[in-house]
Amino acid sequence: MTLSHGASTGLADKLEQAREDAERPLSREEVAEIITEVVMSMSGDLTPLDLKVYKELNGLAGFIQAARHEIAEIRPQEIGSEYIPTATDELDAVVMSTEEATGRILDSAEQLMTIAGEQEDAFQEKLTEIAMAIFEASNFQDVTGQRITKVVRTLKHIETKIDALIGVLGEEVERSKAEAHAEGEGNGKASDQDLLNGPQLPQNAIDQDEIDRLLASFD
Amino acid sequence: MSVDTNMNVLIVDDYKTMLRIIRNLLKQIGFDNVDEATDGSQALTMLREKNFGLVISDWNMEPMTGLQLLREVRADNQLKALPFIMITAESKKENVVTAKEAGVSNYIVKPFNAQTLKMKLESVLGAF
Structure with a gap:
């Protein structure tokens, strides 16, 4: 024009x-x-056609702008930088803790087998049967571990897609991040709800001895 | 002729817990000479160094999978007749067909029990 x-x-x-x-x-x-x-x-x-095209383009630009704004409002950067890494860490911790627990169960079952070998026939048979049942039941850990690994892989794929989306949105996401930061400043004290996010991952947790020392420090 | 339960058995799995479970179940069935490997390439080296009568292998391992190990075994003149049982969580029909085409002797889906393991061993090795 x-x-x-x-x-x-x-x-x-x-x-x-x-x-x-x-x-x-x-x-x-x-x-x-x-x-x-x-x-x-x-x-x-x-021409009337020019005006119509102009109107359509204007409408489309408005729609795209609104969509970008709405997506930025969802704060996709939090999904990519916070929620998905947290979810994958939690799932890794599930695999690790069930593996450790299974190891301890197997230790007990192996001890049971040793004790069974020292017993009379009928008792030996019963104890062996129990130990075998424990071994059989323990192979759940491999299957659940593999299932969780698949979920972690899927989450990482989603994270990659969200990173690409954030790259496209750029400015809007930065604005939304600044707003989220401003909202989060508050009075600096965690609310009751903020405190409820356990169980903590091993690297974020303190053990019973540290808890006891912390409690003692208040005396 | 009964099966020699003194034969060397190689179990292959990347989950140490699963190796431990299979070892204990085999021991209970009567097989005491059990060696372990955590992937196909380690297993292949062991198979070429020692005389084994049976391989029980997982499928999903890195760097060499159980299927690749099976193909290597079947392509090796010294090892091609070795009984090979796959124990895996891969339970699609196409997995079983692929393994069968590659020459697997039998196939067990995880989770499994001692009875299933014993039945499959008997079907591959004969009664014991």
């Missing part, structure tokens, strides 16, 4: 004159004349 050459020359002259007369405010009639000339020159270049 451009102004026609004749119209733009006339308009440019008038604008130049207006700048020179800046000390003197333009009259209502002079302002109306300039505006009318701009509108007339524009309409001369636009």
Whole structure:
């Protein structure tokens, strides 16, 4: 969309004159004349199809802008930087703790087998049967471990996609991050709800001895 | 002719817990000479160094999977007749078909029990 050459020359002259007369405010009639000339020159270049396309593009731009804003409001950076890493760490901890627990159960079952070997026939058979049942039941850990590993892999895939989305959104996400930061400042004290996020991962937890020392420090 | 339960058995799995479970179940069934490997390549080296009568292997391991190990075993003139049982959580029909086509002797899906293991051993090695 451009102004026609004749119209733009006339308009440019008038604008130049207006700048020179800046000390003197333009009259209502002079302002109306300039505006009318701009509108007339524009309409001369636009077909109804141009106007329709322009309207559609304008609507589309508005829709995209609103969508970007709404996605940024969801704070996708928190999903990628906080929720998914937390979820994968928690799942890794599940695998590790069940593996440790299974190891201890197997220790006991092996001790049971040793004791069984020292017993009379009927008793030996019963103890062996119990130990075998424990061994059989313990192979759940391999299957659950593999299932959890698959979930972790899926979460990491989602994280990659979210990182790509954040890259596209850029500015909106930064704005939303700043707003989230401002909201989070509060009075600096954790609410009751904030305190409920256990069980902690091993690296974030303190053990019973540390808890006892901490409690004692209040005395 | 009964099966020689004194034969060397190689169990292959990347989960130490599973190695321990299979070892204990085999011991209870009567197999005391059990060696362990944690992936296919380690297992292949052991198979070429020592005389084994049976391999029981997981599928999903790195760097060499149980399926790759099976193919290596079947392609090796010295090892190709070795009984090979796959114990795996891979339970799709296509997995079983692929393993069978690669020459697996039998296939056990995790989780499994001692009875299943004993039945499969008997079907591969004969009654004991």
